Amino acid sequence: MQQNFNEISFLFPNIVDIEKFKLLPASQPFAEDAVAFLNALSREITKDPQIRNFPDVATFAFFCRKANILQLKKKYENDGFIRKGRGIVFHVAPSNVPVNFAYSLLCGILAGNVNIVRVPSKDFEQVTIIINAIKRLSENDELKAVTDKIALIRYDRTSAATSFFSSFCDVRVIWGGDETIAQIRKSLIPARSYDVTFADRYSICIINAKAYLLEERTEKIAQAFYNDTYLFDQNACTAPHLINWFGTIDEVERAKSIFWAELHKIVVQRYGKVQPVIAVDKLTALYNSAANAVGVRQTPPTDNLLWRIEVENLTVDLEEYRCSSGYFMEYHANSFAELTTIINRKFQTVAYYGFTQNELEEFVRNENLSGIDRIVPIGQTTDFSVIWDGFDLIRTLSRCIQII
Amino acid sequence: MELIEILDIPPYSLNKTEKEKLLSPFLTSLSRYHYEHCLPFKKMMDSVHFDIRRDYNYAELPFLPVRLFKMFELNSVPKEYIIKTMTSSGTSGQAVSRIFLDRDTSSSQTKALTKIVSSFIGSQRVPMIIVDSESVIKDRNLFSARGAGILGFSMFGSKRMYALNDKMELNIDELQSFLEKHMGERIFMFGFTFMVYQHLYKELVKSGVRPDLSNAVLIHGGGWKKLISESVSSTVFREKLKELCGISSVHDYYGMVEQTGTIYMECECGHLHAPVFSDIIIRRPHDFSISPVGEKGIIQVLSILPKSYPGHSLLTEDEGVLLGEDDCACGRLGKYFKIEGRLKNAEIRGCSDTYATKF
Numbered sequence: 001m002q003q004n005f006n007e008i009s010f011l012f013p014n015i016v017d018i019e020k021f022k023l024l025p026a027s028q029p030f031a032e033d034a035v036a037f038l039n040a041l042s043r044e045i046t047k048d049p050q051i052r053n054f055p056d057v058a059t060f061a062f063f064c065r066k067a068n069i070l071q072l073k074k075k076y077e078n079d080g081f082i083r084k085g086r087g088i089v090f091h092v093a094p095s096n097v098p099v100n101f102a103y104s105l106l107c108g109i110l111a112g113n114v115n116i117v118r119v120p121s122k123d124f125e126q127v128t129i130i131i132n133a134i135k136r137l138s139e140n141d142e143l144k145a146v147t148d149k150i151a152l153i154r155y156d157r158t159s160a161a162t163s164f165f166s167s168f169c170d171v172r173v174i175w176g177g178d179e180t181i182a183q184i185r186k187s188l189i190p191a192r193s194y195d196v197t198f199a200d201r202y203s204i205c206i207i208n209a210k211a212y213l214l215e216e217r218t219e220k221i222a223q224a225f226y227n228d229t230y231l232f233d234q235n236a237c238t239a240p241h242l243i244n245w246f247g248t249i250d251e252v253e254r255a256k257s258i259f260w261a262e263l264h265k266i267v268v269q270r271y272g273k274v275q276p277v278i279a280v281d282k283l284t285a286l287y288n289s290a291a292n293a294v295g296v297r298q299t300p301p302t303d304n305l306l307w308r309i310e311v312e313n314l315t316v317d318l319e320e321y322r323c324s325s326g327y328f329m330e331y332h333a334n335s336f337a338e339l340t341t342i343i344n345r346k347f348q349t350v351a352y353y354g355f356t357q358n359e360l361e362e363f364v365r366n367e368n369l370s371g372i373d374r375i376v377p378i379g380q381t382t383d384f385s386v387i388w389d390g391f392d393l394i395r396t397l398s399r400c401i402q403i404i
Numbered sequence: 405m406e407l408i409e410i411l412d413i414p415p416y417s418l419n420k421t422e423k424e425k426l427l428s429p430f431l432t433s434l435s436r437y438h439y440e441h442c443l444p445f446k447k448m449m450d451s452v453h454f455d456i457r458r459d460y461n462y463a464e465l466p467f468l469p470v471r472l473f474k475m476f477e478l479n480s481v482p483k484e485y486i487i488k489t490m491t492s493s494g495t496s497g498q499a500v501s502r503i504f505l506d507r508d509t510s511s512s513q514t515k516a517l518t519k520i521v522s523s524f525i526g527s528q529r530v531p532m533i534i535v536d537s538e539s540v541i542k543d544r545n546l547f548s549a550r551g552a553g554i555l556g557f558s559m560f561g562s563k564r565m566y567a568l569n570d571k572m573e574l575n576i577d578e579l580q581s582f583l584e585k586h587m588g589e590r591i592f593m594f595g596f597t598f599m600v601y602q603h604l605y606k607e608l609v610k611s612g613v614r615p616d617l618s619n620a621v622l623i624h625g626g627g628w629k630k631l632i633s634e635s636v637s638s639t640v641f642r643e644k645l646k647e648l649c650g651i652s653s654v655h656d657y658y659g660m661v662e663q664t665g666t667i668y669m670e671c672e673c674g675h676l677h678a679p680v681f682s683d684i685i686i687r688r689p690h691d692f693s694i695s696p697v698g699e700k701g702i703i704q705v706l707s708i709l710p711k712s713y714p715g716h717s718l719l720t721e722d723e724g725v726l727l728g729e730d731d732c733a734c735g736r737l738g739k740y741f742k743i744e745g746r747l748k749n750a751e752i753r754g755c756s757d758t759y760a761t762k763f
Contacts, residue, residue, distance in 0.1 A: 303691035
């Protein structure tokens with residue numbers, strides 16, 4: 001296939017001989033040189049004085065540490081097979097989350113693959129910091145075998161490059177939601193190849209009011225919830241939009257007033273200004289849901305930074321009325337079973353407070369859930385894990401070799 | 405006071421206190437009326453705890469984002485009474501607003517528009533030059549807010565000529581002979597801002613023809629988006645037109661299909677004015693509180709006309725600044741303001757802007 005490389009910018013390395021690149025061998029997951037590379041990457045990034053401004057980059061660097069990776073490796077030992085990477089993984093990273101491309105790459109490397117990563121088209125500084133660190137490491141002969149298996153590229157949405165890279169990849173990883181997936185899927189992949197897709201998802205929160213009322217560090221909880229939601233304007237698929245309160249009416253009312261007041265304090269300090277168009281969006285979302293459903297009531301807001309919408313009924317269409325940047329629907333839930341009635345395939349994360357491991361496990365075991373892939377404490381919704389959206393990315397990006 | 409009586413009040417004759425006294429009970433009663441006649445509106449009002457028994461100051465009444473008219477069919481009369489459905493101009497693929505008019509609302513729109521416009525061009529019908537192509541009202545596919553605007557303003561013309569042909573080229577010969585025929589008479593010119601700029605102004609500059617339009621009053625509207633991107637300000641626009649063809653009376657207006665009739669005309673000082681029949685409130689994005697004079701915010705528009713649909717209190721997607729109230733140098737009472745453009749990232753709405761995207 002002919003390809004006009006002028007429209008592709010190679011961010012790393014400067015030149016890629018695609019024909020040679022295709023011939024690079026896959027290795028086994030958690031290979032020593034891969035672990036060494038990630039550890040070196042962690043150190044290299046940490047040296048950059050800029051990371052103080054980018055906690056997301058610092059978090060990524062922390063994830064790459066040898067200790068963490070070896071801990072992870074343990075979970076994959078003794079699974080009864082010999083595993084190897086699939087070959088070439090073509091990653092299409094989301095345009096709105098700066099560091100996500102790096103996690104996708106990390107999974108590709110750890111699973112033993114050769115990786116082509118399309119990074120966000122927006123010029124995020126976080127992307128530059130990570131790419132520069134990789135560039136510096138590629139000059140180290142001991143790490144070259146790993147960095148040789150990485151190509152980081154950027155190209156325009158209209159480019160034919162997607163079809164080119166799709167034509168020979170073994171796995172295509174598509175982040176960025178339903179529309180992107182539909183767009184990318186117009187490009188064919190080889191017969192044995194497959195897509196790993198991260199579609200539009202929707203997340204919720206559950207809070208045990210009784211437990212919350214005993215919490216002394218309510219400010220810390222609010223801080224954690226702020227990170228789950230406002231940090232990415234509630235646009236991340238992990239961000240809760242519907243908050244479900246459990247407890248008696250009195251407990252729930254008291255818990256709510258503390259919870260939202262603490263959150264509002266933090267939002268006022270940290271969030272900055274309300275975008276005018278967002279204020280209009282929120283009002284539109286409220287009226288849209290009110291006209292379509294029964295028993296939708298806004299809790300009179302202090303300002304447009306934080307809106308709470310009380311819903312009387314849980315209905316499957318609630319997710320259609322979600323908005324961004326501080327718009328929360330609230331429901332007083334009686335039971336987990338009640339939640340199950342609205343949980344569909346689009347539900348991804350449940351952020352929780354005040355439930356035991358046992359209660360949550362019972363919820364998952366006893367209910368027929370068609371959605372929900374992760375249940376994490378408030379504050380950890382955006383934490384990356386190699387298990388994402390219900391996929392074990394190490395296993396998904398590798399193949400098993402059976403010997404009988 | 406009844407609507408019909410209010411429409412007889414000269415449009416710029418009430419001060420702040422008088423206007424508040426008039427509008428608050430009237431607009432509150434409209435909120436109540438729509439609450440009782442439009443179920444989606446009732447549910448929306450319930451969600452923000454609207455109290456049907458309370459007498460509100462009109463600044464406290466809830467407002468609907470104009471986008472809702474694209475999402476819902478909102479009307480407060482039985483379907484069989486609807487005589488006209490107005491749609492906003494939207495580029496293909498964009499949803500359009502649908503505004504349902506019954507006979508009463510439609511005729512009060514005409515009445516209000518007449519009162520406002522006559523106060524600028526006089527109550528006599530005069531020869532009218534429309535800076536557009538006739539196809540825009542003939543072709544159903546093109547018919548939109550632009551066509552409706554032309555039709556609405558056409559009632560002020562005794563004789564009408566379209567200054568542009570189907571290819572949007574200036575009919576210079578026809579224009580000259582129309583002007584000769586009506587020499588000495590007052591001429592009313594109407595067009596969308598972008599059409600006037602692109603097809604009249606630019607053509608005159610290019611061709612060197614200088615028709616004498618010193619007797620003309622030009623009213624134009626539809627938005628400045630395209631002109632701002634070409635760095636043409638309102639002042640430059642007026643000065644250039646005067647230089648090219650002697651028009652000294654040029655009035656922009658601000659209006660929208662969701663509140664047809666109550667338009668905001670630009671005075672001799674270049675300020676947009678709220679008539680007695682409607683008002684604007686500039687709101688802070690931070691909390692929708694009222695922005696004082698000089699502070700930019702989101703524009704809310706209130707109008708006494710919308711009876712067949714719940715559009716009497718709307719939040720636009722435009723930003724503006726209140727310049728003052730009751731004290732404009734032109735002598736008109738009421739609020740005067742300026743538009744700062746669309747909210748960033750909002751859908752592109754407006755009349756001639758649909759066309760402008762092609763350029």
